[in-house]
Amino acid sequence: MSLQVIDNATCTFCGCVCDDIQLHHDEVRIHEAKRACVLGTAWFLNHTAEKKHPDALVDGREASLDEAIEAAAALLHAADMPLVYGMSNTTCEAQKQCAALADQLGGLLDSHTSL
Amino acid sequence: MLRITGGKVYDPANGIDGEVRDLAIDDHGRFVESVDGGRTIDATGMIVFPGGVDVHTHVAGGAINFARAMTPEDHRRTQAFIRTKSRRSGLGGMAPTTFATGYLYAGMGWTTVNEAAVPVLSARHTHEELADIPIVDKTSLTLMANNEIMLDQLEQGEYERAKQVVAWYLWAAKSYGVKAVNPGGVAAWKWGKDAKQLASPIEGYKKLTPGGIVTQLARICDDLGLPHPIHLHCNNLGAPGNIATTLDTLKHLEGSRAHIAHSQYHAYGGDGWDTMCSETAQLADYFNTHPNITTDAGAVLFGDTVTITADGPWQHLLYKLTGRKWGNLDVENETGCGIVPYTYRPSNLVNAVQWASGLELLLLIQNPWQVFLSTDHPNGGCFWRYPEIIKLLMSADFRKECTRKLPDKIKGKITLPEVDREYTLYEIAVSMSAGPAKALGLSHKGSLGIGCDADVVIYNQDDDPARMFGHPRYVIKGGEVVIEEGDILETPQGREFLVKPARDPDIDAFMRPRFEECYTMSFENYPVEMERIEHAEIRECISHAP
Amino acid sequence: MSIALHLKRQPTVPLEAETISPDRLADLSNSEIRSLTVYHGKRQLPLGEFFDVEGERSDELHLHGELHKVRWIGRAMSRGSIVVHGSAGMHLGAYMRGGRIEVHGNAGDWLGAEMKNGFIHVHGNAGGQIGAAYRGSLSGMKNGMILVDGSAGLEVGMRMRRGMIILGGPARDFTGLQMKGGTIILLSGAEIRTGAWMNRGVIISLKPLRMMPTFARASDAIPTFVHLYARHLKQYGVTLPCSPAEGAYRVYSGDLSIPGKGEILVWQPADVDMPLHTQVVSCKGVRQ
């Protein structure tokens, strides 16, 4: 099977966010990341579409996504001062949901910036 | 479906001046002749206006978001919108958060806003923010007058090509029109210089002058058939004696349509801060004899605000004058912006002249269809203070009372004390709604006519215009009651209007190498994809070529 | 007659209790006080859930317990007194306008932040940002006095405009950062960057300081105002040496980076390395 090519892909490994990367992939794994630096290449080549991890873990046991979402919602909803933190390695679309989560919970909201 | 009965209707777009009329709204949120069923609002004894339209404001994008980060002290003292089960929280103040921006505009009956300064590079960001401003409908204007690829075309006398470049950018930015800020001056600022003379070549160019940019860009907007003409922030903003530049600029616009942004900042006489005075009479005369140009006041209100503008050089001056915080953000190839917190004080002679000048323009320009309510939010004051301006326009006595608080030295520097004109409710409806809607080319806004968007604001009659306009009884957006007696009932998503001007098929090929030379992102990743705009609606371009 | 609040349940997350202020409690009955709202994280709960309340209708408050998780006590108070028998959490006496606060224990960060007037005495240690400006604010404390017997954290007196802060123990970095006026007295010195970017105001240290490189050494002297301070501070048990026989103050001015007109006075005991005469070395003298 010949590899598929994506032009002008965006690398989110570091703050440079280079958007001129050419990715060669076979839908499971990326084989080449042209124009990417060492760090970017490692970033692209180390991720695959394989199922290496369980969908979810609840109290250390494998769980379904639905169970995990319900457990997460219950724990966060019960807290008096929940914290929403991180948001570096994720998309803006997810970050907006995180801000909405903290707003809805009446909790704390913070990113890596504060470190 | 909704009926509004018995109210005193002010609908200047249809020449209705305080007649008792009934309105009917269908399920698509438009005015119709009549409806069966649905809610009826009995507006007997109340005043009915079309929803307000803000022709010039800064509510979304890199610059205002920069200002938000710079003013945590203001967020601490300002109005907060507390979270409810269904409604996001927010903060008001000088640079409100996106959610609060929607609540505050709708809360005083404004239902359409025009974000007046978007660099293409941050268009993607601006649209994301606009999507987070609830209730109101939005348009946005793209900053063009310092775009180097376009300036290079004008320098080489390639007008047609320049026009194509503008069209390419507008569609890439998914924008509604063209904003020109300090033509040539921001480009010069990138070398720490400014452009103050319309006839002198700008820094870095041999022939191209600010005047040349103004004339040709205005023509481009007409030739492309944009619904809104060139939206021009003239050179030399805020400087004593800049009336000469402004009048000169206006001459460069003869034969074209144009909207002059925040005229107040461009109507000063004198030759220094000590001698600065109002020259609004001269500027108003020009408008009074040239009915095809419009303007917004850019009025100043005393108090704290944060000034943000693409006019980087002015902001550096303001920073040096005030010694306060200064933010500056230059955007590659396109534009820049500066941010400085500022307090307008009645005791400060310059501020007093500015305060008077904004009101003078609103009062001395005879035709309310030519001059609109604005504070150039947040520069002259925050948009949520518009009701204060309305009161100043409607009451000569109140103006006199306020004028008395100005320093004695103001005598001879302003003409406001001699102006007795008082706006009628009809004229207010023109200035806050029908006029700006018409100038923006939004024919379905600012009107209560059949087929138009059912954006309505209903006031309790009140002797105090500030109270009346600050606290509408009902606000209806697209047929939905969103505000009732100060409570926010619904926070629907507004729409975004944009244009798709005709482009040559080969413009992409022309742009690519130039783009790659100037920019740091991929050509393909630059245009904002249509599916990224929430509730987009493309408005038609109709040629305005003479 | 006073009001006593005994902490009966330790909060698990911060308890925001700005309502514990003489202004608020002075006219309330015991049951009204118990039903006032406090914020345990996001939960709005009656004060009585966390405190046993004795007494009513008084502007003298006594708080008992380890209140390090209780924030905003005495916020914006203008009268009366609060005595904490134990520790207090962040923002104690922030925006305070008058009255007295005494803590027989430790206090947290932002003690007396942006206070306008009043008196605060912490017998133990305090946190950082004492009398400071909150983020973005142009000025910190505008008047009043904060006395801490123990140590303090970062950015003490940041952007303060007037008033006085006295620290018995050592302070950490950035004491008097961007100071605009007022006085900070350091009886046990401070770590680094004391007076950085200061514009005006006075910092007096009785222990040697590691000076910012952007301060000019102006003179060795005992300025007149030190005598006035010394007399004034006796009532608080604070002794400022001001006899030439004991030594002199090395006066630095800066911060040159602003350029500012602040002064830092560092006490030089006579028996260390100071020449006994308090000769004036002018700023220009150093330069040439």
Place this chain on the structure above:
Amino acid sequence: MGGKVTCTLGEVKQRADFIVYWGGNPAECHPRHFTKYTIMQKSKFLPRGRKDRTMVLVDIRETKSAKAADIFLQVKPGKDFELITILRAMIKDQHVTDEQIAVTGLSREVLDDLVGRMKGAKFGCMFFGMGLSMTRGKHMNSAALLTLAAEMNAFTKFVAMPMRGHGNVTGADVIMRWQTGFPFGITFNRGYPRYNPGEFSTVDVLVRGDCDAAFIIGADPGATMPQPAIEHLKRIPTIVLDPHVTHTSRLSRVHITTAPQGIAAPGTAYRMDEIPLPLKPPLKSPYPTDEQVVRRINEAIAAKPFWMPEGSQPQMLTAQV
């Protein structure tokens, strides 16, 4: 209170003839920064590229980036703030003694030369990295450099910019600003956003034990934070979203595997200069995206009773009193 004077990276590429990297090591941490945005680029204004530009590196040790620099200034560890403050004084012709300069590990000649070059530049840009912003003094070190850049505009065009690492941390900053008014360190416990770094910033919150549940996404504090913070995460219910099972996942109550952004999750990311870029994920992950999962958690919480009691209105804690 200098504020922040900055620009987009394209401006640096086009115009900056004088570039300072302070406390950062782009050669190893942002490898394409030189070639894509700064010293190696040719432009209409700087046609000879590298030859038309001067690069200065300020750091406590000679990193690989020093090879790329025209001038390497080795500042003594922990003296960045002092050095920047001295420069602020020197550009204003304030006298700082040789002895005072010496504490930074540099000489007067070197600083005079630096100030001369800064003032002589047509367009100066200072990038700063974690070597500045994460060492003693932290945000004040960054503030110092930003202020120096702002003040340099009295002489010539000058800007400054943080070298943000950590992928899309800039996006979080930008979004929080427009949705809440603040960039980080926020609480909503009164029903509206309040801001106080030091009080609401995560390390401080965790070390003091101020939160009673944690939702962690796109970060691995279990690997990076101080031990007392990690101990608190173990004590409270922690929920983690990550493409991998991380250190934090192992101490959490709930871990959900998600698709990695830009590889299998679409969306947007912000560059360090706050320019948004679209993501083009090549792979289809068997896992949902972060956005999908957080959205579903939001919906699940919305189905439960709202935390604020009916009819109650939390009191605002405003500055006005």
